[in-house]
Amino acid sequence: xxxxxPLLTSPAPERRDAARNREALMxxxxxLVEEVGVRGVTMDALAxxxxxxxxxxxxxxxxxxxxxxxxxxxxxxxWQAAVMSGPPPLGPGAxxxxxxxxxxxxxxxxxxxxxxxxxxxxxxxxxxxxALSFTTMHVxxxxxxxxxxxxxxxxxTALVAPLEIIVLREQVDRAHVPMGRLxxxxxxxxxxxxxxx
Amino acid sequence: xxxxxPLLTSPAPERRDAARNREALMxxxxxLVEEVGVRGVTMDALAxxxxxxxxxxxxxxxxxxxxxxxxxxxxxxxWQAAVMSGPPPLGPGAxxxxxxxxxxxxxxxxxxxxxxxxxxxxxxxxxxxxALSFTTMHVxxxxxxxxxxxxxxxxxTALVAPLEIIVLREQVDRAHVPMGRLxxxxxxxxxxxxxxx
DNA sequence: TGTCGAAACGGACCACAGTCCGCTTCTATT
DNA sequence: AATAGAAGCGGACTGTGGTCCGTTTCGACA
Numbered sequence: 309x310x311x312x313x314p315l316l317t318s319p320a321p322e323r324r325d326a327a328r329n330r331e332a333l334m335x336x337x338x339x340l341v342e343e344v345g346v347r348g349v350t351m352d353a354l355a356x357x358x359x360x361x362x363x364x365x366x367x368x369x370x371x372x373x374x375x376x377x378x379x380x381x382x383x384x385x386x387w388q389a390a391v392m393s394g395p396p397p398l399g400p401g402a403x404x405x406x407x408x409x410x411x412x413x414x415x416x417x418x419x420x421x422x423x424x425x426x427x428x429x430x431x432x433x434x435x436x437x438x439a440l441s442f443t444t445m446h447v448x449x450x451x452x453x454x455x456x457x458x459x460x461x462x463x464x465t466a467l468v469a470p471l472e473i474i475v476l477r478e479q480v481d482r483a484h485v486p487m488g489r490l491x492x493x494x495x496x497x498x499x500x501x502x503x504x505x
Numbered sequence: 506x507x508x509x510x511p512l513l514t515s516p517a518p519e520r521r522d523a524a525r526n527r528e529a530l531m532x533x534x535x536x537l538v539e540e541v542g543v544r545g546v547t548m549d550a551l552a553x554x555x556x557x558x559x560x561x562x563x564x565x566x567x568x569x570x571x572x573x574x575x576x577x578x579x580x581x582x583x584w585q586a587a588v589m590s591g592p593p594p595l596g597p598g599a600x601x602x603x604x605x606x607x608x609x610x611x612x613x614x615x616x617x618x619x620x621x622x623x624x625x626x627x628x629x630x631x632x633x634x635x636a637l638s639f640t641t642m643h644v645x646x647x648x649x650x651x652x653x654x655x656x657x658x659x660x661x662t663a664l665v666a667p668l669e670i671i672v673l674r675e676q677v678d679r680a681h682v683p684m685g686r687l688x689x690x691x692x693x694x695x696x697x698x699x700x701x702x
Numbered sequence: 703t704g705t706c707g708a709a710a711c712g713g714a715c716c717a718c719a720g721t722c723c724g725c726t727t728c729t730a731t732t
Numbered sequence: 733a734a735t736a737g738a739a740g741c742g743g744a745c746t747g748t749g750g751t752c753c754g755t756t757t758c759g760a761c762a
Contacts, residue, residue, distance in 0.1 A: 325740070363722085482638075557711075560751085569750090
């Protein structure tokens with residue numbers, strides 16, 4: 309044979325120096341966010357801290373939003389794992405409706421904790437193949453387990469929507485609604501959508 | 506009498522030159538948005554167009570987000586008027602549930618039309634004393650007319666949440682859900698929350 | 703109409719996100 | 733080991749959001 313033939317390794321295997329830099333950048337980014345807060349992180353500082361040039365930062369992440377999205381994704385992934393294969397009631401093992409309630413509360417807390425990061429990451433595909441997609445898919449699955457009838461995709465989206473940070477901020481920061489009431493309210497919503505218990 | 510006595514005109518009556526500049530700025534801003542799109546508007550260009558200095562722009566609007574929020578508010582106000590005192594079924598006169606459905610569809614379309622502006626305005630109190638507040642209040646009122654039981658404030662928020670631009674974008678741009686299905690889905694959601702028909 | 707304090711103005715200035723392009727480093731091939 | 737071409741690098745440079753502060757304008761009072 310003459311050419312390596314692209315085979316299954318479609319998107320090129322990434323050079324070693326590039327990999328090293330990627331890791332250095334992620335480490336530096338995480339550390340910086342912890343040290344000076346999301347707002348305090350400048351792309352210059354990040355590049356300097358990671359010991360690379362500014363161009364490299366933008367090559368890897370495309371933009372400030374992309375960077376924040378990448379950092380966010382890291383934490384997000386852990387949570388997804390907890391949902392998919394962690395202990396009940398969030399993970400598999402509990403009855404579907406209990407899982408749904410656990411999901412709502414857990415997601416609410418997570419989004420509040422990551423508020424700054426989420427906002428800095430913006431809307432774009434930053435949350436790569438999707439925070440929103442994953443959560444919606446999961447709720448959709450639980451709804452089908454619960455034998456709910458109707459446009460499950462839409463209903464799932466409708467259940468996830470009030471957990472979005474922009475909505476939570478309005479309730480918590482502006483209206484000073486206590487957490488307990490949020491959790492209770494969302495549970496009630498879920499009950500109505502599913503159709504009693 | 507010796508002092509003018511603040512009377513009811515509490516927050517100082519605004520100087521005439523200031524008022525003139527404010528108006529010039531709003532006009533220029535609206536025109537610029539129309540001409541070059543939200544993204545194309547730079548604060549320098551705006552200042553120049555309105556014939557004022559850059560400092561003045563920031564004095565009035567505080568930030569780019571504030572400016573966009575002000576422009577947005579203008580359109581938003583018209584819509585609020587339509588809801589409060591326009592023709593049925595959006596305005597008063599129709600039965601509450603019909604008003605609710607009309608509200609959902611109308612708000613959905615409005616948010617999609619203003620997508621760019623809303624995003625540029627960001628989350629802060631930019632949408633002054635509140636786009637979100639107004640919509641939520643209105644839905645809360647309709648729910649009470651419908652004799653719905655429970656935490657009406659939360660349920661109202663939950664109904665408004667899927668109409669937020671960030672959620673709509675996900676559905677329309679990424680998942681390519683057709684408008685008809687969105688409207689139908691939201692109607693179904695409303696029915697479930699209200700509790701049958 | 704002259705004066706005075708306060709509010710508003712405006713443009714020079716600064717910081718930071720994002721671009722560009724010549725240079726370096728890697729990997730595949732012989 | 734030498735070579736060639738591609739992939740990656742990095743820092744000087746640009747454009748724009750936002751600040752600062754000396755100057756101007758306003759309007760109240762005498």
